[in-house]
Amino acid sequence: xxxxxxxxxxxxxxxxxxxxxxxxxxxxxxxxxxxxxxxxxxxxxxxxxxxxxxxxxxxxxxxxxxxxxxxxxxxxxxxxxxxxxxxxxxxxxxxxxxxxxxxxxxxxxxxxxxxxxxxxxxxxxxxxxxxxxxxxxxxxxxxxxxxxxxxxxxxxxxxxx
Numbered sequence: 001x002x003x004x005x006x007x008x009x010x011x012x013x014x015x016x017x018x019x020x021x022x023x024x025x026x027x028x029x030x031x032x033x034x035x036x037x038x039x040x041x042x043x044x045x046x047x048x049x050x051x052x053x054x055x056x057x058x059x060x061x062x063x064x065x066x067x068x069x070x071x072x073x074x075x076x077x078x079x080x081x082x083x084x085x086x087x088x089x090x091x092x093x094x095x096x097x098x099x100x101x102x103x104x105x106x107x108x109x110x111x112x113x114x115x116x117x118x119x120x121x122x123x124x125x126x127x128x129x130x131x132x133x134x135x136x137x138x139x140x141x142x143x144x145x146x147x148x149x150x151x152x153x154x155x156x157x158x159x160x161x
Contacts, residue, residue, distance in 0.1 A: 019160045021047040025134070027154035029068055036107045039069035041152060045094075047080050056084050064096045064116060066136075066152075071103030074138060076116050084124075092120045092132060100138065110146035114138045120156065130158035 025043040043066040050060035063077040076098020084090045100114040115138065122132025134156055139149035 019128070020049055021045075021130075022159045022161065023047065023156050024159075025154040025156035027152050029150050029152040031107060031148065031150045033106075033148040036148070036150075037070060037104060039072075041066050041068045041072075041154075043067075043154060043156070045156075050082075058082050058084075062094065062096070064094070064098075066116070068103070068107075070107070072101065072107050073103075074098055074100045074114060074116060076114075080118075088124050090122050090124065090130070090132075092118070092122060092134065094118045107150075108146070109138065109140060109148055109150060111140050111144040113143060114140050120154075122156070122158070128160040130160070132156045132158065 023045040025045070027041055028038070029041045030038050043064065045062060045064040047062040048060050050058035052059045059079060059081045061077070062080045064075070066074045076096035078094060078096035080092065080094035082090050082092050095115065095117050097113070097115045099112050100109055101112065102108050116136055118134050118136045120132040120134030122130050124130045134154045136152045136154065137149060140147050
């Protein structure tokens with residue numbers, strides 16, 4: 001009987017582990033350089049199953065793609081973290097270094113290497129999907145002489161699978 005309860009506890013813990021997640025988002029980007037073209041953007045992010053799953057904090061690896069209205073593109077990969085306040089509300093963060101290509105020279109961020117950082121607040125639905133609002137910042141972390149950066153606000157929907 002003891003082994004049955006132990007097995008059920010292990011199984012229950014295994015089913016509560018976060019699955020993989022695909023996140024779609026839309027928002028608006030504000031470039032720091034005043035002559036740049038502020039514009040709308042869409043984003044797509046993949047979060048692999050966490051490599052650490054604690055009671056409240058989970059961390060894992062992921063990748064992100066953002067495409068601006070004029071064709072500026074950033075693709076990156078890195079680490080994400082999700083801290084759950086309770087069963088519904090959470091805060092998310094990530095750091096994803098990668099490649100940025102400006103479609104218009106006026107949106108030059110000082111080089112193609114850019115680091116995207118993200119901070120968001122979200123809500124989990126009964127089906128496991130989530131909705132969040134997030135802010136992002138892309139910059140080259142002063143690895144080049146010029147480092148104007150770009151900030152964005154996003155509405156994101158997380159599909160768990």
